[in-house]
Amino acid sequence: MKKTVLIVYSIIFLTGLAQVKAQNMENNSELKGYKVGDVAADFKLKNVDQKTVSLSDYAAAKGFIVVFTCNHCPYAKAYESRIIALDKKYASKGYPVIAINPNDPIVVPADNFEAMQVRAKEKGFTFPYLFDDGQKVYPQYGATKTPHVFLLNKENGKNIVRYIGAIDDNYADANDVSNKYVEAAVDALLANQPIAQASTVAIGCSIKAQKN
Amino acid sequence: MTLLTLNGSAQNAEKKEPATVGTIKHDYSVKIVRFADLEAVMKKNDDKLYVVNFWATWCRPCVMELPEFMEVNNAYRNNPRFKMILVSLDVAKEAETTVRAFLEKRKMDVDVYLLDDNKRMNEWIPAIDKNWSGAIPATVFYRNGEKVEFIENQIQKSELEQIINKYL
Numbered sequence: 001m002k003k004t005v006l007i008v009y010s011i012i013f014l015t016g017l018a019q020v021k022a023q024n025m026e027n028n029s030e031l032k033g034y035k036v037g038d039v040a041a042d043f044k045l046k047n048v049d050q051k052t053v054s055l056s057d058y059a060a061a062k063g064f065i066v067v068f069t070c071n072h073c074p075y076a077k078a079y080e081s082r083i084i085a086l087d088k089k090y091a092s093k094g095y096p097v098i099a100i101n102p103n104d105p106i107v108v109p110a111d112n113f114e115a116m117q118v119r120a121k122e123k124g125f126t127f128p129y130l131f132d133d134g135q136k137v138y139p140q141y142g143a144t145k146t147p148h149v150f151l152l153n154k155e156n157g158k159n160i161v162r163y164i165g166a167i168d169d170n171y172a173d174a175n176d177v178s179n180k181y182v183e184a185a186v187d188a189l190l191a192n193q194p195i196a197q198a199s200t201v202a203i204g205c206s207i208k209a210q211k212n
Numbered sequence: 213m214t215l216l217t218l219n220g221s222a223q224n225a226e227k228k229e230p231a232t233v234g235t236i237k238h239d240y241s242v243k244i245v246r247f248a249d250l251e252a253v254m255k256k257n258d259d260k261l262y263v264v265n266f267w268a269t270w271c272r273p274c275v276m277e278l279p280e281f282m283e284v285n286n287a288y289r290n291n292p293r294f295k296m297i298l299v300s301l302d303v304a305k306e307a308e309t310t311v312r313a314f315l316e317k318r319k320m321d322v323d324v325y326l327l328d329d330n331k332r333m334n335e336w337i338p339a340i341d342k343n344w345s346g347a348i349p350a351t352v353f354y355r356n357g358e359k360v361e362f363i364e365n366q367i368q369k370s371e372l373e374q375i376i377n378k379y380l
Contacts, residue, residue, distance in 0.1 A: 074270045108272070144364075145347035166346075169331050172303055178331060201337040203266075203301050206273060206347035206365075 033142010036198045040066075040152050040159040043137045045100065045130035046113070048120040053098070053128045055152070055159055062094030063153040063162070063189060065182060068143040070101045071119045072110040073205035076146040078171045080123050083147070086167070086182060087127040095151075095186050097127040102138035102146070107208040138207055145204030151185050162189060165200030240315040240324075242300065242307040247329045247336040250299065255357040260295045261379045262354040263372075266327075268301040269314045273366045274349040278320070280369040284376065285322050293380055297323050301348060304328040355379055 034040060042055045055064060067083055069076045087097035105112035113131050120129045132138050141150055142164075151163035163185035168177045181200050188195045245253075254262045265281055267274035281296065288294040298320075302311050307326045315324060329336060337346050341362040344350060353361040353375060361375050 144345040148345075166334070169334060172330050176331070179334075200334045201344065201346045202333045203268075203337070203346045203348060205271060206349075208272070 033140065034150065034161045034164070036161055036164060038161045040150065040161050041140055042159070043130075045132060045137065047128045047130050048113075048117045048125075053130055055098070058096065060094070061096060061154065063151065063186075064159065065090060065095055065097045065186065066141070066150040066152060067097060067099045067167075068102050068138055068141070068146055068148040068150075068207070069099050070103050070108070070111045070146045070205070071115050072103075072108055073146045075171050075202075075204050079147050079167050082167055082174055084123065084126055086186075089183070090186050091127070093186075093190060095189070099125070099127055099129045100132050100137060101129065102132045102135060102143055103208040104135060104210055107210055111208070135209055143207060145206050147204060149182055151182060151189075153189050163195055163198050166202035169200075169202075171202065240312050240320070242311045242315070242324050242326050244304050244307055244326045244328050247327065247332065247339070250325060250327055253325065254297060254352075254354050257356050259356060260293050261360075261376065263294070263296045263376065264299060264352045264354065265297070266299045266301060266348050266350045266352075268348060269306075269310050270302070271348050277349055277366045278318070280367075280372065282318075282320055282322065284369060284372050288376060288380075291380065294376065295323075297325065300324060300326040302326060353379065 040055075044052050044054050047053045055061075058064070065086055069079070069083065071077075083097055083099065091097065101111055101116055103111040105115075109115070113133075116129055116131060119125075143150070147167060149163065149165060149167055150161055152159040153162045154160075163182065165181060167180075167182050168174075169179040169181070170177045179197075181197060184197065185195045254264050256262070263284075265274075265278075267278065269275070278298075281298075285296040289296070300307070300311050304326060311324070311326060314320075327336075333346065337344050340350075340352055341359070341364070344362065344364050347364055349366055350362070350364045351367055351372075352359060352363075360379055363371075
């Protein structure tokens with residue numbers, strides 16, 4: 001009898017553990033953000049011109065080149081001109097750049113809203129440069145560093161993630177790039193072709209958040 | 213005297229004799245490597261635990277965790293089964309200027325390599341860990357060519373010691 005009770009207790013205990021584990025795994029996958037093929041959520045973030053920007057504001061867009069970037073990171077800086085070039089090339093074709101600064105300005109004062117306004121003006125950003133105030137958007141997307149690109153394609157009214165990763169394969173020298181990953185991906189979407197390389201990785205500055 | 217020009221001194225820096233502080237030699241040299249060279253260094257079959265930290269002088273959280281890494285290295289460096297390696301991701305042309313000056317200023321007596329393999333990031337980042345997004349700091353632990361741990365984040369001293377003690 002004692003043995004049976006023990007077994008029953010063990011089963012209850014183990015089932016409980018399994019449930020806790022399953023929940024943790026779910027939470028983890030949420031934290032990891034989007035994979036290629038996932039539906040990306042819209043957002044409402046403040047632009048450097050003080051106006052609020054959402055993806056739904058762009059009724060005519062075919063998609064978006066969402067770039068998590070910032071002021072201070074040398075990698076992000078190295079790519080500023082190339083991000084402007086992407087917007088100039090693809091906004092008119094239906095894929096505008098939407099830049100988002102995900103960093104907590106308490107951790108990195110150089111990335112505060114006023115500094116974003118200054119930087120956008122200095123560099124002549126042709127696209128919105130949004131502030132992820134409260135840091136809700138970057139974890140949802142799964143951005144981990146700057147710059148980090150999420151290429152979205154509008155399909156049946158939803159924004160589907162079609163490419164995640166780097167802009168190209170040489171941050172240090174724009175003149176010595178062999179693979180323009182983002183351009184190739186947008187070109188493929190425009191030509192209705194599959195994207196050959198749907199995700200890439202590159203070194204970047206980790207996104208700065210305060211430790212809880 | 214070309215030696216006095218910035219360029220000249222950078223080119224000749226490697227030939228300079230290491231400065232001697234007490235009995236310990238600090239030369240603060242930074243070896244520029246490709247990924248294959250780095251693999252040969254950190255994946256040796258010699259029973260040592262290789263603690264390999266990816267960092268850059270411009271990376272704030274990296275710079276913040278380095279003093280504790282140095283404390284740990286100083287505590288374990290005499291253990292023949294332990295080896296710490298720092299892999300700088302600064303640009304190669306700053307190896308003898310920015311990176312060396314950084315090491316010298318902080319008296320960091322540790323093996324430092326500068327990984328100059330920018331165009332193949334999409335190959336070597338997943339080769340180190342398939343889940344590494346490329347954010348730094350990141351630390352990988354190898355023993356006998358096998359990866360035993362990988363952490364894409366800042367590491368606290370206690371956590372670093374815990375991992376090292378687990379494998380030593």
